[in-house]
Every structure is written in C-alpha cells, then in structure tokens.
Amino acid sequence: MADIFVADQNKIALLMESGTYATANGTGIWPGLVQSHEVDENMNVIKSRFAGTASRNVAQFIDGPTDFTGTLTVFPQNWRMLWLAMGAVADSGSSSPYIHTITETDSNDIDVYNGGTFPSFTIEDSQSTWVAGSGMNFVRTINGCTADSMTLTASEGEPISFEIGYTAQDVTYSSGATTAITEDTKRPYMSSDVCVYLPSGTKMSHISEFSLTVNNNLEAPHYVDCGNGRTIAQPIPTNRDYEVSITTHGDRTWTKSLYDQYFLGGSTFNMLVTSTISTGSRDLLITCSGCKLTDMSAPTTNEGVNEWSLTIEPEKVSIVANDEVEKYAPW
Numbered sequence: 001m002a003d004i005f006v007a008d009q010n011k012i013a014l015l016m017e018s019g020t021y022a023t024a025n026g027t028g029i030w031p032g033l034v035q036s037h038e039v040d041e042n043m044n045v046i047k048s049r050f051a052g053t054a055s056r057n058v059a060q061f062i063d064g065p066t067d068f069t070g071t072l073t074v075f076p077q078n079w080r081m082l083w084l085a086m087g088a089v090a091d092s093g094s095s096s097p098y099i100h101t102i103t104e105t106d107s108n109d110i111d112v113y114n115g116g117t118f119p120s121f122t123i124e125d126s127q128s129t130w131v132a133g134s135g136m137n138f139v140r141t142i143n144g145c146t147a148d149s150m151t152l153t154a155s156e157g158e159p160i161s162f163e164i165g166y167t168a169q170d171v172t173y174s175s176g177a178t179t180a181i182t183e184d185t186k187r188p189y190m191s192s193d194v195c196v197y198l199p200s201g202t203k204m205s206h207i208s209e210f211s212l213t214v215n216n217n218l219e220a221p222h223y224v225d226c227g228n229g230r231t232i233a234q235p236i237p238t239n240r241d242y243e244v245s246i247t248t249h250g251d252r253t254w255t256k257s258l259y260d261q262y263f264l265g266g267s268t269f270n271m272l273v274t275s276t277i278s279t280g281s282r283d284l285l286i287t288c289s290g291c292k293l294t295d296m297s298a299p300t301t302n303e304g305v306n307e308w309s310l311t312i313e314p315e316k317v318s319i320v321a322n323d324e325v326e327k328y329a330p331w
Contacts (some may be wrong), residue, residue: 005127005138012020012037013124013179018331021234022144028179031081032162037125039142041171044147058251061320065222066230068168070142070143072119072123075159075188079282079284079321079327084119085150085164085214086319087237091327092280097281100328102319104240105179118237120330121145123166126178144169146235147195148218153211153273154191160275167220170231189275189284196246199269200287208307209247211288214317216240240267242314244271244288250298250306262293271314283322290315 013028044064053059074081079100083089087105091098107117123145127138149165196204218235225233248254261267271291276283295311 002130003136005129009128011124011126011128011178011181012128013181015122015124015179016330017120017122017144022122024141024143028124029080029183029330030077030181030184031072032076032078032184033159035073035075035161037072037123039068039125039140039168039171040254042067042069063230065232066170067220067232068142068171069141069148069166070123070145070168071163071165073163074160076162077184077186077188078323078325078328079319080325081147081150081162081164082152082319082321083328084121085147085216086317087118089328093326096324096326097322098324098326100321100325102321102328104317105237107237118146118235120234123168124179128178137178139174139178140174141172141174142166142168143172144232144234146216146218146237146304148215148216148235150214151211152213154194154275155208155209156191156207158191160189160191160194167218167232167235169234172187185280187277189277193275193277195274195276197272197274198291200272204246206249206251207246208249209245210273210286211245212317213243213245214240242288242317244291244310244312244314246312248308248310248311250308250327256309258293259298263296266292268292271312272330280322280328281324285320287311287318288312288314288316289318 010256012034014031015024016026046062046064047058048060048062083102086102088103090101093099123142125140129136145166145168150165151163153161198204216237217239219238220232220235223233269291271288273286291312291314294313297309
C-alpha cells in the first residue's frame with residue numbers, strides 16, 4: 001500500500017504574499033484545524049470545429065483561459081483569515097496577547113503588501129506517501145488567492161467553522177518536499193464560546209445556529225494583454241455584501257422586537273457578536289452596524305419546538321481580536 005496516498009499525511013500550509021501579487025513571501029503558517037480543502041481547476045479547453053475538415057469530429061483542442069477557485073474549511077484557533085476576507089488589519093501590542101483590528105477596505109485603499117486593493121495569499125496543498133524522500137509527493141501550490149467569500153458558522157455543540165472561498169491566479173505542481181509548518185495545539189473556538197447581542201447590549205438566548213457571510217463579489221479579468229498567458233490578472237473586489245443568518249427556538253421575550261419592531265416595523269439596529277475562550281487573551285468582537293432584518297420565517301407545525309429563521313443584512317462590519325499571534329500580516 002506504499003503507493004497509495006492516505007489522508008493522515010495530508011497537509012495545508014498558508015503563505016502570505018508581499019511585494020508582488022501571486023508571489024509568496026515568508027514562512028509557512030498553520031491555518032487552523034483544516035477540515036477540507038478543494039480546488040476547482042478549470043482549464044477551459046475550447047473544442048473547435050470548422051469547415052473544411054470533412055469530419056464530424058472535433059478538429060482541434062485549443063487551450064483557453066484558466067480559472068482556479070477553491071474552498072478551505074477550518075476550525076479556527078485565531079482569526080487571521082478574517083483579515084483576508086475583510087481587507088485590512090492593524091496589529092498592535094508589545095507583548096502577548098496582541099490586538100488585531102480588522103476593518104473593511106474600499107477600491108481607493110491600496111494594500112501595502114502586494115500593491116493591489118486586497119490582500120492575497122498562497123495555499124500549499126500536499127498529499128504525501130509514507131516513504132521519506134521518495135519524490136512521490138503530490139503538491140499543488142495555489143498562487144494569488146484572494147478571498148471571494150467567507151462564512152463563519154457556529155452550530156450548537158460544534159466547533160466554530162470558518163469557510164473561505166477564493167479565486168486564484170494559477171496552480172503549480174511539485175512531487176518534492178513540502179513547506180514546514182508548526183502545529184498549533186490550542187483548542188479551537190467552540191459555539192459555546194459565542195454570544196449574540198441584538199441589539200448591542202441585549203444578549204439573545206436560545207440560538208441553535210449563527211452564521212456571518214462576507215461576499216466580495218470578485219471580478220477576475222482575463223485581459224487582452226499579450227505576455228500574461230492564460231491566467232487572470234489580480235482580482236478586483238466589487239460591491240461587498242454581508243449576511244447574518246440566525247436559527248433560534250421561538251422565544252416570547254423576542255417576539256415583539258424581532259417581528260413587530262424590526263421585521264414589520266423596519267427599524268434598524270446594531271448587533272454585537274463575541275467569541276471568548278479567555279477574556280482579553282483569546283477572544284473576538286464583531287460589530288455589525290446599521291442592521292436590517294430582511295426576512296423572518298416562523299412556521300407553525302404540529303410537533304416539536306417552534307423554530308424561527310432570521311436573515312439580517314448589516315451595512316458595516318468591524319472586528320477586534322485578541323490572541324498570542326504577534327502579527328496577522330507577518331511583516
């Protein structure tokens with residue numbers, strides 16, 4: 001069985017990009033407790049048929065523009081990847097714990113690391129055989145990754161799940177050595193660490209699932225531009241969309257405010273979401289401003305506990321995290 005790739009030897013390494021888009025710089029970073037990683041590699045081969053071949057068959061295969069997208073799902077131990085989805089981070093503090101203030105970026109904000117408008121990163125995905133130095137590894141390096149979407153989900157009884165969907169410029173293959181990373185052994189954030197305050201200051205009880213989604217709606221251009229080959233240029237974030245989804249047991253305390261004031265009445269509100277393992281040293285604060293309850297489903301059934309589903313759209317989101325990582329942007 002030495003020739004079979006088995007999942008216990010799989011590894012995902014995260015590398016930041018600075019100086020030039022799609023060029024990794026620095027050492028490998030542990031991304032969290034990786035649950036899955038999938039790359040969609042589309043070579044866009046064009047099947048050409050044309051007059052004069054005297055055949056019903058495809059006459060020529062033409063290599064078209066390439067498109068690479070992927071999804072990485074982890075149980076987070078810190079919140080570095082929230083920066084990659086939001087656009088900007090200010091790291092502060094002279095000793096652990098350190099403070100990371102994560103904010104939105106717009107098209108007039110220049111990313112100081114790669115010269116574009118949004119941070120980019122590299123993912124090294126490796127599947128390895130057990131024979132050391134055999135040169136039989138299957139290593140894909142996905143360069144120029146930019147966060148297209150991000151979903152943070154807390155489901156009752158489970159670790160928090162963080163899913164980042166990205167658009168990348170290209171993928172390179174190697175059968176050789178993989179990038180070294182150091183395992184982070186701290187426990188991940190759990191759903192039981194999460195509190196939702198709606199409006200801010202009023203804790204909401206009986207939530208069974210909470211999720212926050214950020215969508216950057218990336219434009220990935222294939223310009224008419226000789227010398228750049230088949231790959232995309234640096235992706236451009238267009239309109240940003242936020243969505244908060246909450247599933248909760250029906251609660252008389254919240255009936256009037258949720259349904260009458262916020263849904264039917266249309267009042268806007270602010271919302272706070274916290275996730276705390278240790279206050280001030282391993283915690284997260286998400287502030288959602290200008291929130292609108294755009295949908296509320298409260299079906300009436302003949303058994304079980306009544307369950308409500310809420311869809312909330314914030315105008316603005318900002319984030320502060322405290323942990324032992326000195327710099328999310330490691331330069």
